[in-house]
Amino acid sequence: MKEPKIQNGIIAMIGKTEQEVKKKFGAPTRKDASAYDYEWWIYNRGAGTYFQIGIMAGRVVTALICGEHVNVKPFYIGQPLQEVFKTMPVLSNVEIKLSTGTYRFELSEQDYASRPIVKIGSIYAQLYVDRFTGKISSIRLMTGETFVKMRPYELVYRGSLPNPAPLSAKKQREVELANARQIFDMTNIIRQRYHVNPVRWNEKAANVAYLHSKDMWDHHFFSHESPRYGGLQDRLAAANIKFHIAGENIAAHQVDGIEAVEGWLNSKNHREALLNGQFTDLGVGVSGDYYTQDFLRPW
Numbered sequence: 001m002k003e004p005k006i007q008n009g010i011i012a013m014i015g016k017t018e019q020e021v022k023k024k025f026g027a028p029t030r031k032d033a034s035a036y037d038y039e040w041w042i043y044n045r046g047a048g049t050y051f052q053i054g055i056m057a058g059r060v061v062t063a064l065i066c067g068e069h070v071n072v073k074p075f076y077i078g079q080p081l082q083e084v085f086k087t088m089p090v091l092s093n094v095e096i097k098l099s100t101g102t103y104r105f106e107l108s109e110q111d112y113a114s115r116p117i118v119k120i121g122s123i124y125a126q127l128y129v130d131r132f133t134g135k136i137s138s139i140r141l142m143t144g145e146t147f148v149k150m151r152p153y154e155l156v157y158r159g160s161l162p163n164p165a166p167l168s169a170k171k172q173r174e175v176e177l178a179n180a181r182q183i184f185d186m187t188n189i190i191r192q193r194y195h196v197n198p199v200r201w202n203e204k205a206a207n208v209a210y211l212h213s214k215d216m217w218d219h220h221f222f223s224h225e226s227p228r229y230g231g232l233q234d235r236l237a238a239a240n241i242k243f244h245i246a247g248e249n250i251a252a253h254q255v256d257g258i259e260a261v262e263g264w265l266n267s268k269n270h271r272e273a274l275l276n277g278q279f280t281d282l283g284v285g286v287s288g289d290y291y292t293q294d295f296l297r298p299w
Contacts, residue, residue, distance in 0.1 A: 004088045004120050009071030010051060014123050014141055016060050021053055028053070032178035033171060035256065036149050036164045038062060040178065044185055047192040052182070054146070061146045064258055066138040066189050074120075079136045081129050084118065091117045094124065094153070096144040101159015103148050111153055114266055126152065128262040132271065137190070137262060150255050172288075179257030180206065180284040183293065186261045187274060187282060196277045199295065205283025208239050209294040212250070214287035222252050222290075232294065246296040247273040253289050260291040 006012055013021060021041065028041035038054035038061050048069040054062035068077045074088070084090060094105040094117050107116065118125045124147050126140040142150070149164050167175060188198040212235060215226050225231050229238065232248045249270045251260040264270035273279075279295040286292070 001087075001089050004074045004118065006121050006123070007073040009073050010053075010063050010065055011072060011120060011123060011125070011141060013053065013060050013063065014143060018055050018058050018060075021055070021060060025053075030181075032181065033174040034178065035167060035172075035175045036062075036146065038146070040064075040182075042182070042185070047189045050185065050189050056146075061143045063141040064138060065141075066186055068193065072139055072141075075118075075125065075127065075136060075139055077136055077138065081113075081116070081127070081134055081136065084116075084127065084136075088118055091119060094119070094147070096148055098145060098148065098159075098162070100162055101157055103155060103157040103159075103161075105147075105151075105153040105155050107153050115152070115262070128259075129266075131266045137265060138186070138258070140258065152255050152259070176210075176286040176288075179260075179286040179291065180210075183257040183261055183284045183286070183291065184282060186258065187284075187293070190261070190265060191275060194275050196275050197280070199279055199282040202281035202283045202294075202296065202298070204239055204241050205236070205281060205294045205296055206285055207283065208235050208241065208285070209248075209283045209292040210285025210287060211235070212248075212294075213285045213290040213292045216250070216252065216290045216292075217288040222250065224248055224250060236294070236296070241296070242299040243296040244299065245278055246294065247276060247279065248295070249273050249291075249293040251291040254291065255289075257284075257286060257291060264293075 029044040030042045032040040038056035041053040043051050048067045050067040051070050052064040065072045092107050096103045114129050116127050124142045127136050128138045130137040229235050249264050254260045264274050280297045283294045
C-alpha cells in the first residue's frame with residue numbers, strides 16, 4: 001500500500017507563505033493566538049467551509065479542517081475510517097527526525113481508533129474520528145516540527161526536545177480566549193452537521209465556565225463539583241443566571257480546544273450535551289489546559 005501523494009487543496013498549502021494563503025483564500029475571519037508558536041488564521045464563513053491555517057514565521061505549518069466542503073484530498077470530512085485503512089498506510093507509530101534529534105510517538109489502541117496518523121510526503125495528517133459513526137470528524141495537518149512541539153501522543157526521543165516559546169501572562173490569556181472561541185465554533189459546526197440548532201454565545205455563562213476552569217487549574221482538581229463553589233447549578237445561581245435546563249462538559253490536558261471538542265464527541269455523556277437540541281446558549285471558558293463548556297436554555 002503506497003503513501004498518498006499531495007494533491008491540490010489545503011494539504012498543498014503546508015509550507016506556503018502567508019501571501020500565498022491570502023491570495024488563495026483571502027483575509028481570514030479573525031486571527032487567534034496559539035500555544036505552539038504559530039498564529040491561527042480562522043476562516044469561518046459557514047459550517048460547511050470552516051478551516052484554520054496555522055502560520056509561523058510567515059509560512060503555513062499546520063491546518064485544521066472541519067468543514068465538510070473543504071478540499072482536503074485525499075481525505076474528506078465524513079469519510080469512513082475503514083475506507084482510509086483500505087486505501088493508504090495508517091501509522092501506529094511515528095518517527096520524526098529533526099536537526100535537534102529523533103522523536104518516536106507511539107499511538108495507543110484508542111489513539112489508533114480515534115485519531116490515527118497518515119503521512120503524506122513530509123506532512124502528518126491527524127484524522128479525528130467520530131467513533132459513534134466511524135467517520136472522520138476533522139483533520140489536523142502538521143509539519144514534523146509542529147508535531148514534535150505539540151506532542152499529541154506518548155513520546156520517546158534522542159537529542160533535545162523542542163519546546164514552544166514560553167507564554168507571558170497576557171499571551172497565555174490570549175491563547176485561552178482563542179481556544180474558547182474555537183471550541184464554540186466547532187461545537188456549532190458539529191451541531192449543524194447532526195441537524196441540531198446552533199447555540200449562541202452567552203457571555204455570562206462563559207465567565208462561569210472560565211472561573212470553573214481556572215478553579216480546576218489553580219487547585220489541581222478535575223470535577224464538575226468545586227470544593228469552593230459547588231456544582232454547575234450553584235455556580236450559575238451565584239452569577240444570577242436563570243435557566244430552564246443547563247449542562248456542562250469539562251476536559252483537561254488536551255493539546256488545545258480542538259482536541260477537547262473531539263474528545264467530548266467520542267464520550268457518550270459529553271456527546272449528549274454537545275448535541276442536545278434543547279440548549280440555546282453556550283459559554284466556554286479555558287484556563288491553562290482545562291476546558292469548560294456551560295450549555296443552557298435561559299429563562
